[in-house]
Each structure stands twice: as structure tokens, then as C-alpha cells.
Amino acid sequence: MKKLLLERRLEFWKYQAAALTFKDAEEVAVYLIDHGQFPLVYQLLTSLYVLYGRPFKQRKSVCISQELVPSEYAEEHDVLMGLRDKLFAHMDTNGLVDHGISHLTKMLLRVEDGKVEYGMAGLLPIGFQYERIKELCAELYQACHERAEAIFVDAMDNGCPPANLTYEVDLREGESYLIRQAEWKKGSKMYRIPRR
Secondary structure (H helix, E strand, O other), X not given: OOEEOHHHHHHHHHHHHHHHHHHHHHHHHHHHHXXXXXXXXXXXXXXXXXXXXXXXXXXXXXXXXXXXXXXXXXXXXXXXXXXXXXXXXXXXOEOOHHHOOOEOEEEEEEEEOOEEEEEEEEOOOOOOOHHHHHHHHHHHHHHHHHHHHHHHHHHHOOOOOOOOOOEEEOOOOOOEEOEEEOOOOOOOOOOOOOOO
């Protein structure tokens, strides 16, 4: 292995974190395609939009460029980001004017038998395709994973870390190896190592 500056290790972290996040968003889109309407659709839509937007909305050192979005998916990207910002990660009363939506969120109430029940209605663009979102997430996963993999291969310098250990990206200041053996504090938990 060879040592890398923190900037290069952050670049690996940025692309690999984005790749994993796009893979999660793709899996949510697949679930929505396969299961249609069901009681938790809003919660899954929130997950989809927040996951999709996360790599683009990070602090500058780990934020990926929107230039990675293939041009044929530019409209889907714009709608995903707009709805993420106005309906799912945040809530605004105004809509996406560029897409002909004046209001996204409406507060509703129903009075019945002397009781008031409240709810919210969100307006999504007609014809918005989960299949296209799934494809976009798959393409972004691949683009980010390839960038991260190139950094990893370069950092390993034709070697391979010892097997059967868990590693973490070393984000300490200065020059260091890309990975080090993971340190676990009591009570911490790894929630997943993705399957290949």
C-alpha cells in the first residue's frame, strides 16, 4: 500500500459513499416498481428522494458534481432534486414552477363526528417514472464506484490488504494509508457491508 494525502482519501470516501447511497436509492425504486401503492408509499418516497439527493448535498469536500448525471436523465435529476428540497427533505408551500407545479404540499383537514383530523397531500409530477429513476441511480452508482475503485487500486499499489478483517477509510489529517483496521467503540454497530 502507499500513503495518500487526506484530500485523495476523502475523494475515495466521497465516491464510494455516493455509490452505496445510489445503490440504496435504486433498491427503493425497484421496491416501488414491484409493489405499487401501499400504506408506506410516502415514507419510501421520502427515502428515495433523500437518498438520491444526499451525494449532491454534502459539504464541498465530499459533494459529487452534478456533471456526473447523464444528459439523458437531466430532467429526472432536476425533478428529484427539486422535490427533495421542497417536499421530502424539507417542506415548502410553493412548488416547482419550471415543471408547472405551483404548490407541492397542502395541509388538509377533515371534520367528522365533532373531531378534526389533519393530513398532508403532496403533488408529484404526472408520469414521473420509477423505472427511469432506477436506471439513473444504477448509472450514477457505476460512475461513482468506478472512480472510487480506481483510487483504491492505486492506493493498494498492486497489493491486497489481509483478508477476514474489517477496514475503514482513514480520515485522519496528514498523509496516511487509504484504509486501516476498523476501530469499534462499545455500542457501535456496522449496519451493512453490501453484497456483490
